[in-house]
Amino acid sequence: MPLSIATWNINSVRLRIGLVEHFLKTYEPDILCLQETKCPNDQFPSKPLKALGYEHILMHGQKGYHGVATISRLPLTELVERRDYCGVGDARHLSVVFTHRRKSIRLHNFYVPAGGDEPDRTINPKFGHKLDFIEEMKLLHAEAEAGISSILVGDLNIAPLEHDVWSHKQLLKIVSHTPVEVEGLMEVMTKGAWVDLMRRKIPADQKLYTWWSYRAQDWNAADRGRRLDHIWSSADLEAHLSVITVLREARGWERPSDHVPVIATFDL
DNA sequence: ATGGTCGTAGGACGA
Numbered sequence: 001m002p003l004s005i006a007t008w009n010i011n012s013v014r015l016r017i018g019l020v021e022h023f024l025k026t027y028e029p030d031i032l033c034l035q036e037t038k039c040p041n042d043q044f045p046s047k048p049l050k051a052l053g054y055e056h057i058l059m060h061g062q063k064g065y066h067g068v069a070t071i072s073r074l075p076l077t078e079l080v081e082r083r084d085y086c087g088v089g090d091a092r093h094l095s096v097v098f099t100h101r102r103k104s105i106r107l108h109n110f111y112v113p114a115g116g117d118e119p120d121r122t123i124n125p126k127f128g129h130k131l132d133f134i135e136e137m138k139l140l141h142a143e144a145e146a147g148i149s150s151i152l153v154g155d156l157n158i159a160p161l162e163h164d165v166w167s168h169k170q171l172l173k174i175v176s177h178t179p180v181e182v183e184g185l186m187e188v189m190t191k192g193a194w195v196d197l198m199r200r201k202i203p204a205d206q207k208l209y210t211w212w213s214y215r216a217q218d219w220n221a222a223d224r225g226r227r228l229d230h231i232w233s234s235a236d237l238e239a240h241l242s243v244i245t246v247l248r249e250a251r252g253w254e255r256p257s258d259h260v261p262v263i264a265t266f267d268l
Numbered sequence: 269a270t271g272g273t274c275g276t277a278g279g280a281c282g283a
Contacts, residue, residue, distance in 0.1 A: 011274075011275070011283085012274095012275055012276080015275070015276095036275095036283085038275070038276065063276090064275090064276050064277075064281095064282095065276085065281095065282070065283095114282075114283050115283095116282085116283090117283095126282085157283095213272080213273080213274095213283095214272085214273040214274050214283090215271080215272035215273050215274085216272075216273090217272080255274095258273090258274075258283085
């Protein structure tokens with residue numbers, strides 16, 4: 001029985017609820033994790049999602065900024081966590097536990113701070129916040145709970161590998177691809193025993209992007225993308241991974257998000 | 269080349 005998990009930075013769920021419905025109807029993932037919902041919990045557009053069979057919705061939102069939501073057609077257990085990384089009250093994390101064919105899985109949904117423009121924490125506090133957030137993520141282990149596998153998805157706002165950006169050399173001093181961020185994210189992965197599932201299916205020497213700036217005249221022709229969105233898992237799930245889909249076409253949909261959905265399908 | 273475009277708000281600010 002396949003299990004599919006999708007992640008998508010939607011950049012306002014209320015503005016793009018039509019695109020979310022289209023995505024769910026067309027690709028039918030079991031669970032969709034959204035980031036940048038920009039929506040208080042009491043205004044979340046649950047009704048059309050429930051009508052499509054996604055009856056289990058948990059959100060962690062706030063007014064105007066950030067916000068994550070996990071939308072599922074599988075029942076979710078009571079083991080829900082919303083961690084306040086850096087203790088600043090931002091809605092940037094939500095984790096749930098679900099069961100698929102007698103296997104329990106914790107699914108973390110993250111929206112890591114973008115970090116501003118200047119990659120220097122002494123003059124740019126937003127960059128410092130991003131580094132502190134990453135530091136705190138190093139405490140998260142994929143095998144933290146006995147008998148529970150783990151999946152971590154979201155907009156991590158870091159493109160770690162050379163071919164996760166259109167020009168490694170030109171982006172070395174651009175926030176999202178600086179060495180200090182990349183080293184931090186790699187340490188989150190190694191310390192927590194996480195597996196980068198996207199790169200298990202798409203070799204590291206191939207360009208792979210999930211985000212293209214709104215500022216390009218022609219995003220598709222310029223193709224100056226970055227891989228900011230990720231799907232990781234505990235080691236036990238890697239052998240069950242069957243397909244990774246990066247839905248590049250979604251960047252060309254009407255009034256699109258600047259990020260596209262990524263879907264991982266497992267045979268479990 | 270140092271711009272350019274979005275979304276939330278109802279003026280900047282974050283991305």
